[in-house]
Amino acid sequence: MSEIIDAKGLACPQPVILTKKALESCDELIVLVDNAAACDNVKRMAVKHGCAVEVMRDPEGIFHLDIRKRTGGAAECNIAYEEAPAGEGKSISGDTVFVITSSAMGSGDDELGAGLMKAFIHTASELDRPPDVIIFYNSGVKLAAKDSAVIEDLKILEGKGSDIKVCGTCANFFSVSDRLGAGKISNMYDIVETLSAAGRIVRP
Numbered sequence: 001m002s003e004i005i006d007a008k009g010l011a012c013p014q015p016v017i018l019t020k021k022a023l024e025s026c027d028e029l030i031v032l033v034d035n036a037a038a039c040d041n042v043k044r045m046a047v048k049h050g051c052a053v054e055v056m057r058d059p060e061g062i063f064h065l066d067i068r069k070r071t072g073g074a075a076e077c078n079i080a081y082e083e084a085p086a087g088e089g090k091s092i093s094g095d096t097v098f099v100i101t102s103s104a105m106g107s108g109d110d111e112l113g114a115g116l117m118k119a120f121i122h123t124a125s126e127l128d129r130p131p132d133v134i135i136f137y138n139s140g141v142k143l144a145a146k147d148s149a150v151i152e153d154l155k156i157l158e159g160k161g162s163d164i165k166v167c168g169t170c171a172n173f174f175s176v177s178d179r180l181g182a183g184k185i186s187n188m189y190d191i192v193e194t195l196s197a198a199g200r201i202v203r204p
Helices: 014-023 036-048 110-126 138-144 151-159 168-173 188-196
Strands: 003-006 028-033 051-057 063-069 096-100 133-136 163-167 184-186 200-202
Touching: 003 014, 014 028, 014 036, 014 063, 014 188, 028 036, 036 051, 036 063, 036 184, 036 188, 096 188, 110 151, 133 138, 133 188, 138 151, 138 163, 138 168, 151 163, 163 168, 163 188, 168 184
Parallel strands: 003 028, 096 133, 096 200, 133 163, 163 184
Antiparallel strands: 028 063, 051 063
16 A cells, blocks of 8 residues: 655655655655646655655645655665866766856856856857756846857757756745746755765856
Protein backbone atom coordinates (compact mmCIF):
# COMPACT_ATOMS: atom_id res chain seq x y z
CA MET A 1 0.00 0.00 0.00
CA SER A 2 1.33 3.43 -0.95
CA GLU A 3 2.25 5.91 1.78
CA ILE A 4 0.42 9.22 1.44
CA ILE A 5 2.37 12.47 1.85
CA ASP A 6 0.04 15.44 2.32
CA ALA A 7 2.11 18.46 1.25
CA LYS A 8 -0.80 20.77 0.47
CA GLY A 9 -0.22 24.35 1.56
CA LEU A 10 3.47 23.82 2.32
CA ALA A 11 5.98 26.39 1.11
CA CYS A 12 8.88 25.50 -1.18
CA PRO A 13 10.96 23.39 -0.72
CA GLN A 14 9.05 21.36 1.92
CA PRO A 15 7.08 19.15 -0.52
CA VAL A 16 10.34 18.09 -2.20
CA ILE A 17 12.10 17.45 1.11
CA LEU A 18 9.20 15.40 2.52
CA THR A 19 9.05 13.30 -0.64
CA LYS A 20 12.80 12.72 -0.70
CA LYS A 21 12.82 11.58 2.94
CA ALA A 22 9.88 9.25 2.38
CA LEU A 23 11.58 7.64 -0.62
CA GLU A 24 14.45 6.58 1.63
CA SER A 25 12.17 4.03 3.29
CA CYS A 26 9.21 3.53 0.90
CA ASP A 27 8.94 2.07 -2.58
CA GLU A 28 5.56 3.65 -3.37
CA LEU A 29 4.22 7.09 -2.47
CA ILE A 30 1.26 9.27 -3.22
CA VAL A 31 2.12 12.94 -2.76
CA LEU A 32 -0.59 15.59 -2.58
CA VAL A 33 0.20 19.20 -3.53
CA ASP A 34 -2.03 22.14 -4.34
CA ASN A 35 -0.04 24.08 -6.95
CA ALA A 36 1.63 23.34 -10.28
CA ALA A 37 5.09 24.56 -9.22
CA ALA A 38 5.21 22.12 -6.29
CA CYS A 39 3.94 19.34 -8.56
CA ASP A 40 6.68 19.99 -11.11
CA ASN A 41 9.40 20.21 -8.46
CA VAL A 42 8.41 16.96 -6.72
CA LYS A 43 8.10 15.14 -10.04
CA ARG A 44 11.49 16.41 -11.23
CA MET A 45 13.22 15.28 -8.04
CA ALA A 46 11.61 11.83 -8.11
CA VAL A 47 12.45 11.21 -11.77
CA LYS A 48 16.02 12.39 -11.17
CA HIS A 49 16.38 9.73 -8.49
CA GLY A 50 15.10 6.87 -10.63
CA CYS A 51 11.36 6.82 -9.96
CA ALA A 52 8.35 6.48 -12.24
CA VAL A 53 5.80 9.24 -11.68
CA GLU A 54 2.16 9.55 -12.70
CA VAL A 55 0.25 12.78 -12.06
CA MET A 56 -3.50 13.25 -11.72
CA ARG A 57 -5.36 16.45 -10.84
CA ASP A 58 -8.68 16.07 -9.05
CA PRO A 59 -11.75 18.33 -9.48
CA GLU A 60 -10.66 20.41 -6.47
CA GLY A 61 -7.35 21.25 -8.12
CA ILE A 62 -5.20 18.97 -5.96
CA PHE A 63 -2.32 17.21 -7.72
CA HIS A 64 -1.87 13.51 -6.87
CA LEU A 65 1.62 12.25 -7.71
CA ASP A 66 1.87 8.45 -7.76
CA ILE A 67 5.60 7.79 -7.28
CA ARG A 68 7.12 4.31 -7.59
CA LYS A 69 10.71 3.20 -7.44
CA ARG A 70 11.79 1.44 -10.61
CA THR A 71 13.37 -2.01 -10.53
CA GLY A 72 16.53 -1.76 -8.47
CA GLY A 73 15.18 1.16 -6.41
CA ALA A 74 15.63 4.85 -6.68
CA ALA A 75 19.10 6.28 -6.90
CA GLU A 76 20.68 7.25 -3.63
CA CYS A 77 20.26 10.92 -2.85
CA ASN A 78 23.82 11.44 -1.69
CA ILE A 79 26.15 14.11 -3.06
CA ALA A 80 29.69 12.98 -3.78
CA TYR A 81 32.49 15.43 -3.20
CA GLU A 82 35.88 15.17 -4.84
CA GLU A 83 38.77 17.41 -3.90
CA ALA A 84 40.85 18.48 -6.87
CA PRO A 85 44.58 17.74 -6.58
CA ALA A 86 46.71 20.74 -5.68
CA GLY A 87 49.19 22.22 -8.09
CA GLU A 88 49.37 23.39 -11.68
CA GLY A 89 46.98 21.81 -14.15
CA LYS A 90 44.57 20.55 -11.49
CA SER A 91 41.20 19.31 -12.68
CA ILE A 92 37.87 20.11 -11.03
CA SER A 93 34.95 17.71 -11.09
CA GLY A 94 31.35 18.86 -11.12
CA ASP A 95 29.27 21.33 -13.10
CA THR A 96 30.13 24.93 -13.83
CA VAL A 97 27.31 26.95 -12.25
CA PHE A 98 26.59 30.63 -12.88
CA VAL A 99 24.67 32.27 -10.01
CA ILE A 100 22.88 35.49 -10.93
CA THR A 101 21.27 37.30 -8.01
CA SER A 102 20.40 40.64 -9.58
CA SER A 103 19.13 42.06 -12.85
CA ALA A 104 22.17 44.36 -12.84
CA MET A 105 25.87 43.52 -12.61
CA GLY A 106 27.80 45.18 -9.82
CA SER A 107 26.74 48.22 -7.82
CA GLY A 108 26.95 51.96 -8.32
CA ASP A 109 24.75 52.78 -11.32
CA ASP A 110 21.70 50.67 -12.23
CA GLU A 111 21.74 51.60 -15.92
CA LEU A 112 25.41 50.71 -16.22
CA GLY A 113 24.83 47.51 -14.25
CA ALA A 114 21.99 46.47 -16.56
CA GLY A 115 24.23 47.01 -19.59
CA LEU A 116 27.05 45.01 -18.01
CA MET A 117 24.71 42.12 -17.22
CA LYS A 118 23.38 42.12 -20.78
CA ALA A 119 26.95 41.98 -22.09
CA PHE A 120 27.88 39.23 -19.62
CA ILE A 121 25.01 36.95 -20.60
CA HIS A 122 25.52 37.61 -24.31
CA THR A 123 29.21 36.74 -23.94
CA ALA A 124 28.29 33.56 -22.06
CA SER A 125 26.03 32.55 -24.96
CA GLU A 126 29.02 32.83 -27.30
CA LEU A 127 31.28 30.52 -25.29
CA ASP A 128 32.32 27.23 -26.84
CA ARG A 129 31.62 25.64 -23.47
CA PRO A 130 28.66 27.42 -21.86
CA PRO A 131 27.85 26.98 -18.16
CA ASP A 132 26.22 23.69 -17.22
CA VAL A 133 23.72 25.43 -14.96
CA ILE A 134 22.53 29.03 -14.52
CA ILE A 135 20.66 29.84 -11.32
CA PHE A 136 18.57 33.00 -11.03
CA TYR A 137 17.30 34.26 -7.70
CA ASN A 138 16.27 37.52 -6.02
CA SER A 139 15.83 40.22 -8.71
CA GLY A 140 17.92 38.12 -11.10
CA VAL A 141 14.74 36.20 -11.97
CA LYS A 142 13.56 39.24 -13.94
CA LEU A 143 16.16 38.37 -16.59
CA ALA A 144 14.28 35.15 -17.41
CA ALA A 145 11.02 36.99 -18.20
CA LYS A 146 9.72 37.05 -21.77
CA ASP A 147 10.30 40.80 -22.09
CA SER A 148 13.85 40.68 -20.73
CA ALA A 149 16.62 42.28 -22.79
CA VAL A 150 18.65 39.06 -22.51
CA ILE A 151 15.93 36.50 -23.22
CA GLU A 152 17.21 35.60 -26.70
CA ASP A 153 20.69 34.92 -25.31
CA LEU A 154 19.18 32.75 -22.57
CA LYS A 155 17.33 30.76 -25.21
CA ILE A 156 20.63 30.25 -27.03
CA LEU A 157 22.22 29.03 -23.80
CA GLU A 158 19.35 26.59 -23.29
CA GLY A 159 19.84 25.36 -26.83
CA LYS A 160 23.50 24.71 -26.05
CA GLY A 161 22.55 22.62 -23.03
CA SER A 162 22.61 25.06 -20.11
CA ASP A 163 20.09 24.12 -17.41
CA ILE A 164 18.44 27.37 -16.33
CA LYS A 165 16.88 27.30 -12.86
CA VAL A 166 14.64 30.13 -11.68
CA CYS A 167 13.87 30.42 -7.96
CA GLY A 168 10.11 29.91 -7.60
CA THR A 169 9.76 32.02 -4.45
CA CYS A 170 11.58 34.92 -6.14
CA ALA A 171 9.61 34.53 -9.38
CA ASN A 172 6.36 34.77 -7.41
CA PHE A 173 7.60 37.82 -5.48
CA PHE A 174 8.50 39.69 -8.67
CA SER A 175 5.42 38.38 -10.59
CA VAL A 176 7.59 36.57 -13.13
CA SER A 177 6.18 33.04 -12.76
CA ASP A 178 3.62 33.43 -15.55
CA ARG A 179 6.00 35.37 -17.81
CA LEU A 180 9.00 33.04 -18.07
CA GLY A 181 10.64 33.10 -21.47
CA ALA A 182 13.48 30.72 -20.63
CA GLY A 183 14.36 28.20 -17.96
CA LYS A 184 12.11 26.47 -15.47
CA ILE A 185 10.85 27.21 -12.00
CA SER A 186 13.04 25.59 -9.37
CA ASN A 187 13.12 25.44 -5.58
CA MET A 188 15.57 25.99 -2.75
CA TYR A 189 16.26 22.28 -2.29
CA ASP A 190 17.23 21.93 -5.96
CA ILE A 191 19.34 25.11 -5.82
CA VAL A 192 21.23 24.04 -2.70
CA GLU A 193 21.82 20.56 -4.11
CA THR A 194 23.16 22.04 -7.36
CA LEU A 195 25.50 24.45 -5.58
CA SER A 196 26.75 21.75 -3.21
CA ALA A 197 27.76 19.49 -6.08
CA ALA A 198 29.21 22.24 -8.32
CA GLY A 199 32.82 22.15 -9.49
CA ARG A 200 32.91 25.90 -10.21
CA ILE A 201 30.55 28.64 -9.08
CA VAL A 202 30.66 31.96 -10.96
CA ARG A 203 28.93 35.02 -9.48
CA PRO A 204 29.03 38.05 -11.81
